[in-house]
Amino acid sequence: MTDPKRMYRLYQMQESGNCYKVRLLLHQLQIPCECIEVDILSGESRTETFLEKNINGRVPTLQLDEEIYLPESNAILWYLAEDMPLLPRDKLARAKVLQWMFFEQYSHEPFIATSRFWISILQQADKFADQIEAKRSGGEAALAAMNRHLKINDYFVADQYTIADIALYAYTHVAEEGNFELSPYPAITAWLTRVQSQVRHIRLPDAIT
Amino acid sequence: MTDPKRMYRLYQMQESGNCYKVRLLLHQLQIPCECIEVDILSGESRTETFLEKNINGRVPTLQLDEEIYLPESNAILWYLAEDMPLLPRDKLARAKVLQWMFFEQYSHEPFIATSRFWISILQQADKFADQIEAKRSGGEAALAAMNRHLKINDYFVADQYTIADIALYAYTHVAEEGNFELSPYPAITAWLTRVQSQVRHIRLPDAIT
Structure with missing residues (x-):
């Protein structure tokens, strides 16, 4: 986060394993995060508003800053773990x-x-x-x-x-x-x-x- | 490569786009490579010998050294481009x-x-x-x-x-x-x-x- 006062916001669905990956890593790294539930079954991830966050219309999507969003569960894991022991340096x-x-x-x-x-x-x-x-x-x-x-x-x-x-x-x-x-x-x-x-x-x- | 005299060896299929990714990047980085054609249609990627190279039985698989193999096209791209301009530092x-x-x-x-x-x-x-x-x-x-x-x-x-x-x-x-x-x-x-x-x-x- 560019602004340390800003908390990550995770657009997610609680039952999704892809979203759970991110919650698990955030918790293990002791990084606070606000979870926003997205009802993908009713199409909430395919609205024009959500496509502005993730052009591919999927969760999880992690909001890093006011207008910066990162989709794809494994790309999010990589971003959060860079320079941490959970991602080796070799x-x-x-x-x-x-x-x-x-x-x-x-x-x-x-x-x-x-x-x-x-x-x-x-x-x-x-x-x-x-x-x-x-x-x-x-x-x-x-x-x-x-x-x-x-x-x-x-x-x-x-x-x-x-x-x-x-x-x-x-x-x-x-x-x-x-x-x-x-x-x-x-x-x-x-x-x-x-x-x-x-x-x-x-x-x-x-x-x- | 740990041994600079050793040339990369790419186990691949010529028509595959996943294999082409790796050939294109190797060529643009001017890294020499020996291509070994694997006939996936006849099961050559699922033999016990090949599974020793890639447990998932797929091409491309890049041989880095005598007993070191790297599968998954996009993981190979990342490995080859680390510290290169084709992978940003930010x-x-x-x-x-x-x-x-x-x-x-x-x-x-x-x-x-x-x-x-x-x-x-x-x-x-x-x-x-x-x-x-x-x-x-x-x-x-x-x-x-x-x-x-x-x-x-x-x-x-x-x-x-x-x-x-x-x-x-x-x-x-x-x-x-x-x-x-x-x-x-x-x-x-x-x-x-x-x-x-x-x-x-x-x-x-x-x-x-």
Whole structure:
């Protein structure tokens, strides 16, 4: 923030894993923030007023200053963690953090988060049965890749808890709300416990103010 | 590279826009690279040998050193451009570069690149007609968001050509191969020309060695 008296304002939806990532990091960094709930189901993120904040009409969008907005959950994590221990300083480690964050947005979220949205947010599993089935193999492939990595690594990058773990934790720990069972992936469930044991961990339903 | 005598090795597929991003940046930075073609259509990216390089079984994957591999096109762009003019130094500008790169992988590539893959790489537009139709509105929404931004900006971030432009150029300039017409988006076509006018621009079909 250019003005230290100004508080960050997070345009968000409480149930969204992408928004939870930002709340979790803000809380762990002890950065105060005002959360503004946006009802995406009624189109509030696609109004002309909201498109002025985020041209792509999505949450989370973090307001940094009077007219400065930053969309995209993982770009927000990066911005907030720059120069912090949760983002390593080593050049290769930083690229590996991005590797896993792009994996999360391309190979994980579109399958697991989308299934959870249809099943547990909209509660319309029957209506979206075909689409949910089409998301099955991609979601299992993402979990298998994570499990393989976590069999020989405690965290995703640099043997430490980073924003890559936060990004991947958000929708993985609620994967069962999208009908993805985690019991076949014991390395993932062990990692979930390690993430939950971090200082100032908060749960997805918890709001911050 | 830890060993300056070692040349980067890019595991890639020539027609892929994600791989082209990396070739374009390497060429513009005058970094030599050996390209290794991976036949993803015959499963070469899903062999056990390849999964040792990239646990997610995709190209591009850049080999940095004997046992160090970096997957994910946009993470590779970031790694190569760190400390270079194509990645601004300002913290907010860097986050905005990531914003547009995550937009590219989440809101653009899954619609426009996937349609192009079915229509122009596999040449199976009839077989995938329903899936292509399902990708229509998402692809048009991505192009509309880009066009709106480019009406008032020459480039995506910081009034300069950055790796965000490279990331978005890759599949946008061949969008018509996925049956997305660009004529309704004049700000995009003007930006394509600006990108093509950059020093050491190469075309997608061009190989580098």
